[in-house]
Amino acid sequence: MSLRLGDIAPDFEQQSSDGPIRFHEWLGDSWGVLFSHPADFTPVCTTELGLTAKLKDAFAERDVKAIALSVDSVDSHLEWIKDINETQNCVVNFPIIADPDRKVSELYGMIHPKADDTHTVRSLFVIDPNKVIRLMITYPASTGRNFNEILRVIDSLQLTDNHKVATPGNWERGEDVVIVPSLQDEEEIKQRFPKGYDKVRHYLRMTPDPKTNWGGE
Numbered sequence: 001m002s003l004r005l006g007d008i009a010p011d012f013e014q015q016s017s018d019g020p021i022r023f024h025e026w027l028g029d030s031w032g033v034l035f036s037h038p039a040d041f042t043p044v045c046t047t048e049l050g051l052t053a054k055l056k057d058a059f060a061e062r063d064v065k066a067i068a069l070s071v072d073s074v075d076s077h078l079e080w081i082k083d084i085n086e087t088q089n090c091v092v093n094f095p096i097i098a099d100p101d102r103k104v105s106e107l108y109g110m111i112h113p114k115a116d117d118t119h120t121v122r123s124l125f126v127i128d129p130n131k132v133i134r135l136m137i138t139y140p141a142s143t144g145r146n147f148n149e150i151l152r153v154i155d156s157l158q159l160t161d162n163h164k165v166a167t168p169g170n171w172e173r174g175e176d177v178v179i180v181p182s183l184q185d186e187e188e189i190k191q192r193f194p195k196g197y198d199k200v201r202h203y204l205r206m207t208p209d210p211k212t213n214w215g216g217e
């Protein structure tokens with residue numbers, strides 16, 4: 001059965017570039033981003049891992065741990081990390097799971113045989129501190145992911161977990177949000193959104209972003 005949003009992210013033990021990993025234990029109470037790439041020593045993957053390394057502070061600010069995966073070996077990962085650091089001018093500061101037996105790839109449905117029957121596609125899972133899968137995206141091998149988009153979705157998830165709002169298309173931190181349609185009690189709305197709201201339609205009520213201290217700003 002394929003994984004869906006709301007499922008518990010399957011736990012596993014596997015080797016990685018940082019040694020053996022027990023996934024749930026490794027996640028601890030943090031959010032996680034688990035992402036697969038087709039193979040080591042490939043150009044697009046090299047840029048993706050470099051980008052992830054450079055976003056270290058952005059991930060840390062959101063309490064997110066990143067972890068990559070491919071079906072290559074630990075030795076291959078360790079050699080490749082040297083190349084990533086050199087070519088992308090970064091320090092890879094997160095583990096890369098070595099999955100030559102495809103244990104994790106199969107658990108997470110990262111191999112799409114009609115795209116490639118031996119390598120993982122670009123799957124990405126955002127996992128919350130309760131180990132629940134909150135975002136799943138799948139990109140083809142030829143398209144590198146937009147990691148700013150991943151951060152944007154995590155911002156939205158962390159905001160909407162704490163406030164009765166949802167975020168509109170292309171929303172970014174600090175921009176107006178929508179009040180969830182299930183919230184109808186005017187007193188509660190006043191209490192939760194003291195800056196007021198704009199009733200564009202009965203189902204579309206815009207209000208300023210209730211979180212004012214993004215990134216401790």
Ligand code: BEZ
Binds near residue numbers: 043045141
């Ligand atoms: C890459 O990461 O560059 C890549 C991997 C597989 C197919 C095409 C590109």
